[in-house]
Amino acid sequence: MEREVWNSKIGFLLAATGSAMGLGNVWRFPYITGANGGAAFVLIYFIIVFSIGVPVMLAEFAVGRSSKLNAVGAFKKLKGGKWPVVGWIGIIAGFIILSYYSVIAGWTIKYFISSFTGLISPNVNTTTYFNQFTSNGLQNIFFQAIFILITIYVVYLGVEKGIETWSKILMPILILILLLLVIRGVSLPGAPDGIRFYLNPNFSEVTGRTILAALGQAFFSLSLGMGAMITYGSYIPKEISLPKSAFIVTFLDMLLALLAGFVIFPTAFTFGIEPGAGTGLIFITLPSIFALMPFGQIWSALFFLLLFIAALTSAIGLLEVSVAYVKDERNWSRKKAALALGTTAFIIGVPSALSNGTISLNLFGMQFLDAMDYLSSNILLPLGGIFVTLFVGWVIKDTALKEINLEGKFKFEKSWIWICRTIAPISIFLIFLAGIGLL
Numbered sequence: 001m002e003r004e005v006w007n008s009k010i011g012f013l014l015a016a017t018g019s020a021m022g023l024g025n026v027w028r029f030p031y032i033t034g035a036n037g038g039a040a041f042v043l044i045y046f047i048i049v050f051s052i053g054v055p056v057m058l059a060e061f062a063v064g065r066s067s068k069l070n071a072v073g074a075f076k077k078l079k080g081g082k083w084p085v086v087g088w089i090g091i092i093a094g095f096i097i098l099s100y101y102s103v104i105a106g107w108t109i110k111y112f113i114s115s116f117t118g119l120i121s122p123n124v125n126t127t128t129y130f131n132q133f134t135s136n137g138l139q140n141i142f143f144q145a146i147f148i149l150i151t152i153y154v155v156y157l158g159v160e161k162g163i164e165t166w167s168k169i170l171m172p173i174l175i176l177i178l179l180l181l182v183i184r185g186v187s188l189p190g191a192p193d194g195i196r197f198y199l200n201p202n203f204s205e206v207t208g209r210t211i212l213a214a215l216g217q218a219f220f221s222l223s224l225g226m227g228a229m230i231t232y233g234s235y236i237p238k239e240i241s242l243p244k245s246a247f248i249v250t251f252l253d254m255l256l257a258l259l260a261g262f263v264i265f266p267t268a269f270t271f272g273i274e275p276g277a278g279t280g281l282i283f284i285t286l287p288s289i290f291a292l293m294p295f296g297q298i299w300s301a302l303f304f305l306l307l308f309i310a311a312l313t314s315a316i317g318l319l320e321v322s323v324a325y326v327k328d329e330r331n332w333s334r335k336k337a338a339l340a341l342g343t344t345a346f347i348i349g350v351p352s353a354l355s356n357g358t359i360s361l362n363l364f365g366m367q368f369l370d371a372m373d374y375l376s377s378n379i380l381l382p383l384g385g386i387f388v389t390l391f392v393g394w395v396i397k398d399t400a401l402k403e404i405n406l407e408g409k410f411k412f413e414k415s416w417i418w419i420c421r422t423i424a425p426i427s428i429f430l431i432f433l434a435g436i437g438l439l
């Protein structure tokens with residue numbers, strides 16, 4: 001069978017950007033920033049995104065397009081030996097992420113509906129509202145299931161018709177709405193404090209944990225270290241420049257996260273909401289700002305709808321990694337793969353859906369959902385990143401260089417290889433050690 005490819009350059013760019021932009025930017029970035037003290041974290045995050053994120057993404061694109069295979073198959077074809085294990089780490093990480101990602105994405109569906117049923121009002125205490133909802137296990141599972149079903153359906157439709165078409169239409173609208181919210185946010189009375197917290201760094205509080213959190217956020221937000229960009233890369237037609245694509249996707253991803261922060265922190269400081277409030281941060285701050293706007297209900301509904309879609313384009317990427325694997329390597333049909341794997345992710349996600357107040361379920365001293373997030377983002381994804389860069393830098397250097405130069409010479413090829421060989425894997429490793437307290 002002919003391998004599926006992206007239909008157009010812009011289609012691929014938007015799909016890859018759609019995978020990158022998701023809850024990671026609008027939900028995770030603000031809450032992790034809040035939990036890690038604000039501006040210093042943001043600065044470290046940006047440094048990591050450009051020094052490690054872009055090179056790792058390029059490495060994944062190169063592995064994907066030169067092999068035209070899924071994450072496990074790519075390593076098998078290009079080298080074999082133990083290398084396919086790297087693809088497996090990715091598949092496992094993808095499952096774990098999808099499992100709790102769908103819980104949070106389910107919240108966006110709930111909030112979309114609630115926009116019209118009493119959430120948006122100056123009399124509502126948004127913290128209480130959030131806590132009541134998330135401790136209702138049945139509702140959480142219900143919305144999680146709906147989200148996974150929709151994801152399965154789009155993946156089942158296939159790469160081009162499903163993922164590409166939707167991403168193309170909807171991502172620009174999300175950015176526009178965020179811009180509008182930024183204008184509202186920065187004109188709130190708490191804006192100066194919020195912006196100070198967000199942009200005025202205080203390095204005395206930076207620890208190894210902060211840097212590891214920034215690294216984990218970079219991998220999560222850019223969809224790196226788990227084979228997603230290898231898989232998407234495998235569908236890229238030859239005439240698209242890989243270095244340019246890596247840069248554009250990263251840039252847009254960062255822009256969206258940055259904008260979200262400009263809405264959340266001014267709002268938090270205006271309404272006395274703790275910026276370190278945790279996973280609920282955007283679900284608590286945003287309804288407060290909508291309540292202040294004319295037609296607040298409609299803005300709120302529109303916003304959560306778009307966030308839902310952003311989450312969907314990312315969840316599709318998460319599921320596509322394992323679907324591509326069983327399709328390529330085990331000859332499963334796309335339909336069977338999407339259904340079986342999607343259902344599995346749903347089941348693994350149930351404890352996460354219940355861990356926000358329904359039952360008390362802790363792991364490593366964190367709520368189950370947070371523990372899953374920590375394990376995948378801060379441990380598995382960086383681990384994947386170390387191996388992908390080592391693989392490109394040492395094992396398939398010539399193939400990779402040829403691949404990224406197909407559409408014209410890449411000026412920074414030497415530095416890129418050097419980063420893949422040493423700087424990226426070593427710094428990821430050191431950050432990792434510092435983050436878990438061993439350095």
Ligand code: PHE
Nearest residue numbers: 020022023024220221223228
């Ligand atoms: N990057 C996505 C986000 O920010 C999450 C994701 C991670 C998607 C890994 C695919 C693979 O929401």
